[in-house]
Amino acid sequence: MEHLQFSLFTSSETQIEQLGDCTVYTVNNSTGSGKMTDYPVFSGIHLIYNDFHMRVCPCDEKQCLNCIELNHCCEGRIEIEYNGKLYYLGKGDFALASKDGAVQSSYFPLAHYHGISIVLDGTLITDETVQLLKSFSIDIVSLYRRYYGDGKCVLLRDNTSVEHIFAELYTVHDSVKISYLKVKVIELLLFLSVSENFACRVQQELYPAYRVEKVKKVREYIETHLDERFTVEELADKFRIPLTAMKLCFRAVYGMPVASFIRSMRIQQASCLLRTTELSVMDIAGTVGYDNASKFASAFRGIMNCNPVEYRQRAM
Amino acid sequence: MEHLQFSLFTSSETQIEQLGDCTVYTVNNSTGSGKMTDYPVFSGIHLIYNDFHMRVCPCDEKQCLNCIELNHCCEGRIEIEYNGKLYYLGKGDFALASKDGAVQSSYFPLAHYHGISIVLDGTLITDETVQLLKSFSIDIVSLYRRYYGDGKCVLLRDNTSVEHIFAELYTVHDSVKISYLKVKVIELLLFLSVSENFACRVQQELYPAYRVEKVKKVREYIETHLDERFTVEELADKFRIPLTAMKLCFRAVYGMPVASFIRSMRIQQASCLLRTTELSVMDIAGTVGYDNASKFASAFRGIMNCNPVEYRQRAM
Numbered sequence: 228m229e230h231l232q233f234s235l236f237t238s239s240e241t242q243i244e245q246l247g248d249c250t251v252y253t254v255n256n257s258t259g260s261g262k263m264t265d266y267p268v269f270s271g272i273h274l275i276y277n278d279f280h281m282r283v284c285p286c287d288e289k290q291c292l293n294c295i296e297l298n299h300c301c302e303g304r305i306e307i308e309y310n311g312k313l314y315y316l317g318k319g320d321f322a323l324a325s326k327d328g329a330v331q332s333s334y335f336p337l338a339h340y341h342g343i344s345i346v347l348d349g350t351l352i353t354d355e356t357v358q359l360l361k362s363f364s365i366d367i368v369s370l371y372r373r374y375y376g377d378g379k380c381v382l383l384r385d386n387t388s389v390e391h392i393f394a395e396l397y398t399v400h401d402s403v404k405i406s407y408l409k410v411k412v413i414e415l416l417l418f419l420s421v422s423e424n425f426a427c428r429v430q431q432e433l434y435p436a437y438r439v440e441k442v443k444k445v446r447e448y449i450e451t452h453l454d455e456r457f458t459v460e461e462l463a464d465k466f467r468i469p470l471t472a473m474k475l476c477f478r479a480v481y482g483m484p485v486a487s488f489i490r491s492m493r494i495q496q497a498s499c500l501l502r503t504t505e506l507s508v509m510d511i512a513g514t515v516g517y518d519n520a521s522k523f524a525s526a527f528r529g530i531m532n533c534n535p536v537e538y539r540q541r542a543m
Numbered sequence: 544m545e546h547l548q549f550s551l552f553t554s555s556e557t558q559i560e561q562l563g564d565c566t567v568y569t570v571n572n573s574t575g576s577g578k579m580t581d582y583p584v585f586s587g588i589h590l591i592y593n594d595f596h597m598r599v600c601p602c603d604e605k606q607c608l609n610c611i612e613l614n615h616c617c618e619g620r621i622e623i624e625y626n627g628k629l630y631y632l633g634k635g636d637f638a639l640a641s642k643d644g645a646v647q648s649s650y651f652p653l654a655h656y657h658g659i660s661i662v663l664d665g666t667l668i669t670d671e672t673v674q675l676l677k678s679f680s681i682d683i684v685s686l687y688r689r690y691y692g693d694g695k696c697v698l699l700r701d702n703t704s705v706e707h708i709f710a711e712l713y714t715v716h717d718s719v720k721i722s723y724l725k726v727k728v729i730e731l732l733l734f735l736s737v738s739e740n741f742a743c744r745v746q747q748e749l750y751p752a753y754r755v756e757k758v759k760k761v762r763e764y765i766e767t768h769l770d771e772r773f774t775v776e777e778l779a780d781k782f783r784i785p786l787t788a789m790k791l792c793f794r795a796v797y798g799m800p801v802a803s804f805i806r807s808m809r810i811q812q813a814s815c816l817l818r819t820t821e822l823s824v825m826d827i828a829g830t831v832g833y834d835n836a837s838k839f840a841s842a843f844r845g846i847m848n849c850n851p852v853e854y855r856q857r858a859m
Contacts, residue, residue, distance in 0.1 A: 363722040363725060363726065364718075364719050364721070364722035365722070387710070388710075388711055391706075391707040391710050391711060394703070394704075394707050395704055395707060400737035402680075402736075402737060403680050403733050403736055403737055405680070406679040406680035406681070406729075406733060407730075407733055409679060410679065410726055410729050410730050410733065411730075413722075413726050414723075414726050414727075414730070417719050417722060417723055417726065420718075420719060421716040421718060421719055
């Protein structure tokens with residue numbers, strides 16, 4: 228079976244299994260677990276289902292050349308590196324970018340990601356693929372030239388046509404899977420063929436790596452200090468980021484404002500303690516930074532749609 | 544160019560024009576005008592865009608054998624005859640039925656219909672088509688056998704997968720049209736291949752022709768008596784249909800309850816008079832059955848989102 232030149236996302240931690248039509252890559256580490264299911268659709272064109280419940284998926288030092296990677300996010304969030312800057316895909320977002328250089332580790336801001344990658348490997352596309360696509364009016368060589376190269380990158384958020392292309396890929400019946408993937412890859416390539424003005428759509432949304440690095444430290448601090456109270460201004464001071472820059476960058480990385488993120492973390496932690504311990508509701512409220520039972524109950528209801536006592540009863 | 548065995552919907556009134564890849568059939572008669580744009584996608588498989596602003600599209604007496612017709616309604620409403628009974632497609636509905644007998648005139652309850660037909664003509668499917676579809680895991684012969692024949696009929700209302708297949712067909716870029724139609728026909732056939740339990744889904748919704756005939760007379764009566772007031776009960780009495788049967792059948796044919804239909808007709812007629820005559824608003828209200836100006840204004844606003852005077856000013 229054909230494998231992508233960079234053996235996809237393998238590292239010393241990756242387990243590889245051949246399962247019928249596809250190759251399954253699984254990774255487990257201290258940040259969680261992840262799975263990539265790789266289908267070769269045409270020679271040089273692979274479709275990969277990505278399912279991650281981890282923060283960082285490492286990869287070995289290696290180069291990936293001549294590839295175009297298309298990503299669709301179905302659920303959760305993924306960070307994508309592009310020319311030393313970073314951008315983020317959330318539910319329904321779609322991105323296309325050249326892969327031409329060192330392979331990076333993957334980072335999942337919410338430790339939760341489900342999506343699809345389609346990789347066009349310029350070195351593996353055969354004449355057979357070229358001819359087959361030609362019979363559907365797709366000139367893969369010129370399409371490749373149009374989208375491959377420095378500074379060429381597309382990011383489409385919440386695009387209905389893209390959604391219609393990808394939606395059924397997540398639930399397709401096994402008995403027709405490979406054929407269905409072929410149809411969908413052809414449809415996507417046709418979509419890209421007739422979309423004239425896509426290049427460089429992403430420029431405005433790129434975030435410099437050093438700022439993202441700081442914002443990730445902010446998240447780590449929040450998650451390890453849930454019992455404390457702090458304002459967004461205090462966090463910006465503490466990590467020496469201009470307030471507005473921090474707000475914007477945090478929202479880009481984690482998909483929500485800092486304050487919502489803090490509240491969400493507190494309530495997630497509280498719900499975990501409600502399920503798994505016998506601590507009193509008042510004690511749990513304190514552990515996640517609430518010294519007032521009714522404020523805690525109200526915040527809890529706002530996210531979980533029920534109050535803490537009900538939640539614990541249902542979880543029993 | 545291949546033509547479907549029954550030359551589609553031709554009658555003595557039809558004009559036929561060859562335009563590049565497609566054949567365009569246009570009809571004009573006293574009930575309005577209509578257009579069918581027929582693309583041969585594979586041998587024996589045609590896709591037809593239907594655009595009608597007419598009530599009845601006639602056809603000559605002829606037989607159509609061995610065909611399966613799939614219809615998707617994008618806008619408006621169409622009546623489909625099946626084994627002497629009738630059913631109706633509204634926005635987003637999809638139907639599949641064998642065509643095996645006398646070709647019928649088409650009836651459009653709202654004199655407004657946009658949709659797509661896909662016709663599989665069993666007598667025209669060549670080995671080339673069989674082989675091509677086979678390369679996408681589609682066994683067209685067994686699919687044909689599964690869906691063709693007496694009593695086999697599918698009706699899906701508001702199905703997300705069907706919507707995703709058809710949505711972009713209505714806006715596809717001309718430069719890739721034929722290829723795109725191929726991809727979509729393959730996708731639809733794959734969808735039908737894996738949909739096991741579709742047969743006979745429509746049975747509950749069939750309406751006998753004699754009752755539909757009466758309900759159409761009710762509509763005609765409403766439209767020619769807009770200046771009069773009558774209740775639904777009075778209409779049922781007048782046309783000798785049991786009240787509940789009339790309500791159900793009317794709603795099936797016209798897609799809305801009798802009372803809503805009457806109101807909608809009155810307001811449509813009023814808006815036409817506001818645009819095209821200098822009659823006073825009060826006179827127009829009387830012409831469409833309102834003797835009270837404020838009740839008329841309120842009904843008008845309910846449908847047109849503005850009052851009659853504003854509407855007339857905008858139309859100037």
